[in-house]
Structures are given as C-alpha cells and as structure tokens.
Amino acid sequence: xxxxxxxxxxxxxxxxxxxxxxxxxALGYEKPYVWxxxxxxxxxPLQKPLxxxxxxxxxxxxxxxxxxxxxxxxxxxxxxxxxxxxxxLLCDGDADLRIAxxxxxxxxxxxxxxxxxxxxxxxxxxxxxxxxSRLAKHFxxxxxxxxxRHTLEIDAPVILAxxxxxxxxxxxxxxxxxxCHQSIALLARYLEEAGMPTVIVGAAxxxxxxxxxxxxxxxxxxxxxxxxxxGDPKSQNAIFELALxxxxxxxxxxxxxxxxxxxxxxxxxxxxxxxxxxxxxxEIMKLRLEAEAARLTAKEIRLNTVGK
Numbered sequence: 100x101x102x103x104x105x106x107x108x109x110x111x112x113x114x115x116x117x118x119x120x121x122x123x124x125a126l127g128y129e130k131p132y133v134w135x136x137x138x139x140x141x142x143x144p145l146q147k148p149l150x151x152x153x154x155x156x157x158x159x160x161x162x163x164x165x166x167x168x169x170x171x172x173x174x175x176x177x178x179x180x181x182x183x184x185x186x187x188l189l190c191d192g193d194a195d196l197r198i199a200x201x202x203x204x205x206x207x208x209x210x211x212x213x214x215x216x217x218x219x220x221x222x223x224x225x226x227x228x229x230x231x232s233r234l235a236k237h238f239x240x241x242x243x244x245x246x247x248r249h250t251l252e253i254d255a256p257v258i259l260a261x262x263x264x265x266x267x268x269x270x271x272x273x274x275x276x277x278x279c280h281q282s283i284a285l286l287a288r289y290l291e292e293a294g295m296p297t298v299i300v301g302a303a304x305x306x307x308x309x310x311x312x313x314x315x316x317x318x319x320x321x322x323x324x325x326x327x328x329x330g331d332p333k334s335q336n337a338i339f340e341l342a343l344x345x346x347x348x349x350x351x352x353x354x355x356x357x358x359x360x361x362x363x364x365x366x367x368x369x370x371x372x373x374x375x376x377x378x379x380x381x382e383i384m385k386l387r388l389e390a391e392a393a394r395l396t397a398k399e400i401r402l403n404t405v406g407k
Contacts, residue, residue: 111369112305144296149232177199185241189237207368212330214326215335221336230343243282255289270296272299274325302321314342
C-alpha cells in the first residue's frame, strides 16, 4: 500500500485571530480584542464591463516620509509613521508607499518591493492593454484603525466621497496587517452598500471571512505581501487579473478564491508570526515594553493629527 504523503498540519491558512489573541494575552493585555463579525454581506453587481470601468485602488500603506524614522528593509514596527486620516494621491505620480507602520510579517515579507503590497504598476498595465477603462485620478489610503466605529462612521465616508469625485466604478482593496484586513473589510462592505463593487486581495483569510465581504482573493503569503511575490511580476499580474475575473464572475457575496501561488515550498514560515509558543519569557517582556512604547507614540501622534 502506498504511503500517504500528507503535508504538515500547520500548512494551512494561519489563524490570525487566534494568534493575535494569544499573543496580546501573553503580553499582559487581559481583554481580548473583539473582531468584526457579520452574517449578512452586501453585494453590488457590476453595472458595466471592466473595459468601460474606472478602477480605484485602496491601500493601508503609508506615503514614505524620511523624517519619520526607518521604514525600509527590516525596519521594526514604526508607530511614528502611522497615519490617522484618509488620503488621496495622484495615480500618475511617483508613489512610494511603505508598510513599516503596521504589524506585518517582518521575518518573512519583503519590505522593499512596493508591488508586493500595492498593485499600482500592474493596474497601469491593465489600463494600457484595455482590460480596464482607466485608473481613477487618485488612489486612496485607509488608516488602520482598531475602532470599527471610527472606520465605518469617519473614514469610510471620506473614501467613498473621494471615489465618487473621481468617478470610480469599482474598488480594489489591498490590506497589510491583521487590523488592516479588518479595516479594509469594513470599508468594502460600506462601499458595496453604496452600490460600488469591490474585491479585496489579502493574506489574512480568517479575518476577512469572519467579517464577511463580497469578493476576496486569498494569497497564502506573509502579511504585507498580499499583492504578489517579490521579484515575480508573473505572480503580481496573475493575482491582479484574478481579482478582475472575480469581479466579473462572482455569483454572490462571500465569494473567495485562493490563488495557485506558493510563498515557499517550505511552509514552516507559517509558524513564526506572533506565535507565543516560540517566544521565551525574556522575549515576551521585551515585546510588552515595545508594545507599550508604540502605543504611547501612536496616541500622541493621533492627538496631534486628527482634526487638524
């Protein structure tokens, strides 16, 4: 009888909800975060073919500012680089967006190649070959916000207004960290309720599906690289095309499709992110101090930024 060659048990989508709960409980935060969860999911069908549609790109990455500390290769979590209000920047400009301000997988994700987290160039190529009508004048930045109410009541209306002003027909959203995925999921629901079809390209399957969204392209990649593998334009273009196809073919809400691409033939990278079982007591104490320092930095920036 042939041997059954199963993959390791851990070679499955990471449970980020459970990982983050266990992580912050171990750090001493006694009240677990309550993740957004809905049973009903809005769904806006396409109103016109993609070749006649204006596409809006939405990201949780932040424009690079050299005055806000290290945000490059291997940068530690940088609370100083966070942003707290939605932004809109020109699509035909020289964008430089970074992800050091959020809780990505720093051990495994690429932090240099923007195409791994923001598909601006592949979207331009799709426009050039007529797959879509054109990109909107701007792309839009959504703050990563633990307050679900703030995302829905403050940030989402701003993003929707910007999309309407630019004549956006369809939105493609790409999150980075766990909370980014939730914020983006909430925004997708908000846009769909307003009649705008959306598709999310993400890496935290449990968070997206727990919240409940219309269309989701899942890449089993490290957090921060949901849009494609580094140095691999083939995967980046194929993933974007799959998002377009899902917009065209999704029969209804909660339509999830997983891409064919592997991050690595060795799936052990999935064991590292926020895995409290792999940390010593000394490491846990150090992380607790770093988390508190980052929380205070972010609080100060928010107080000095929001509403000004």
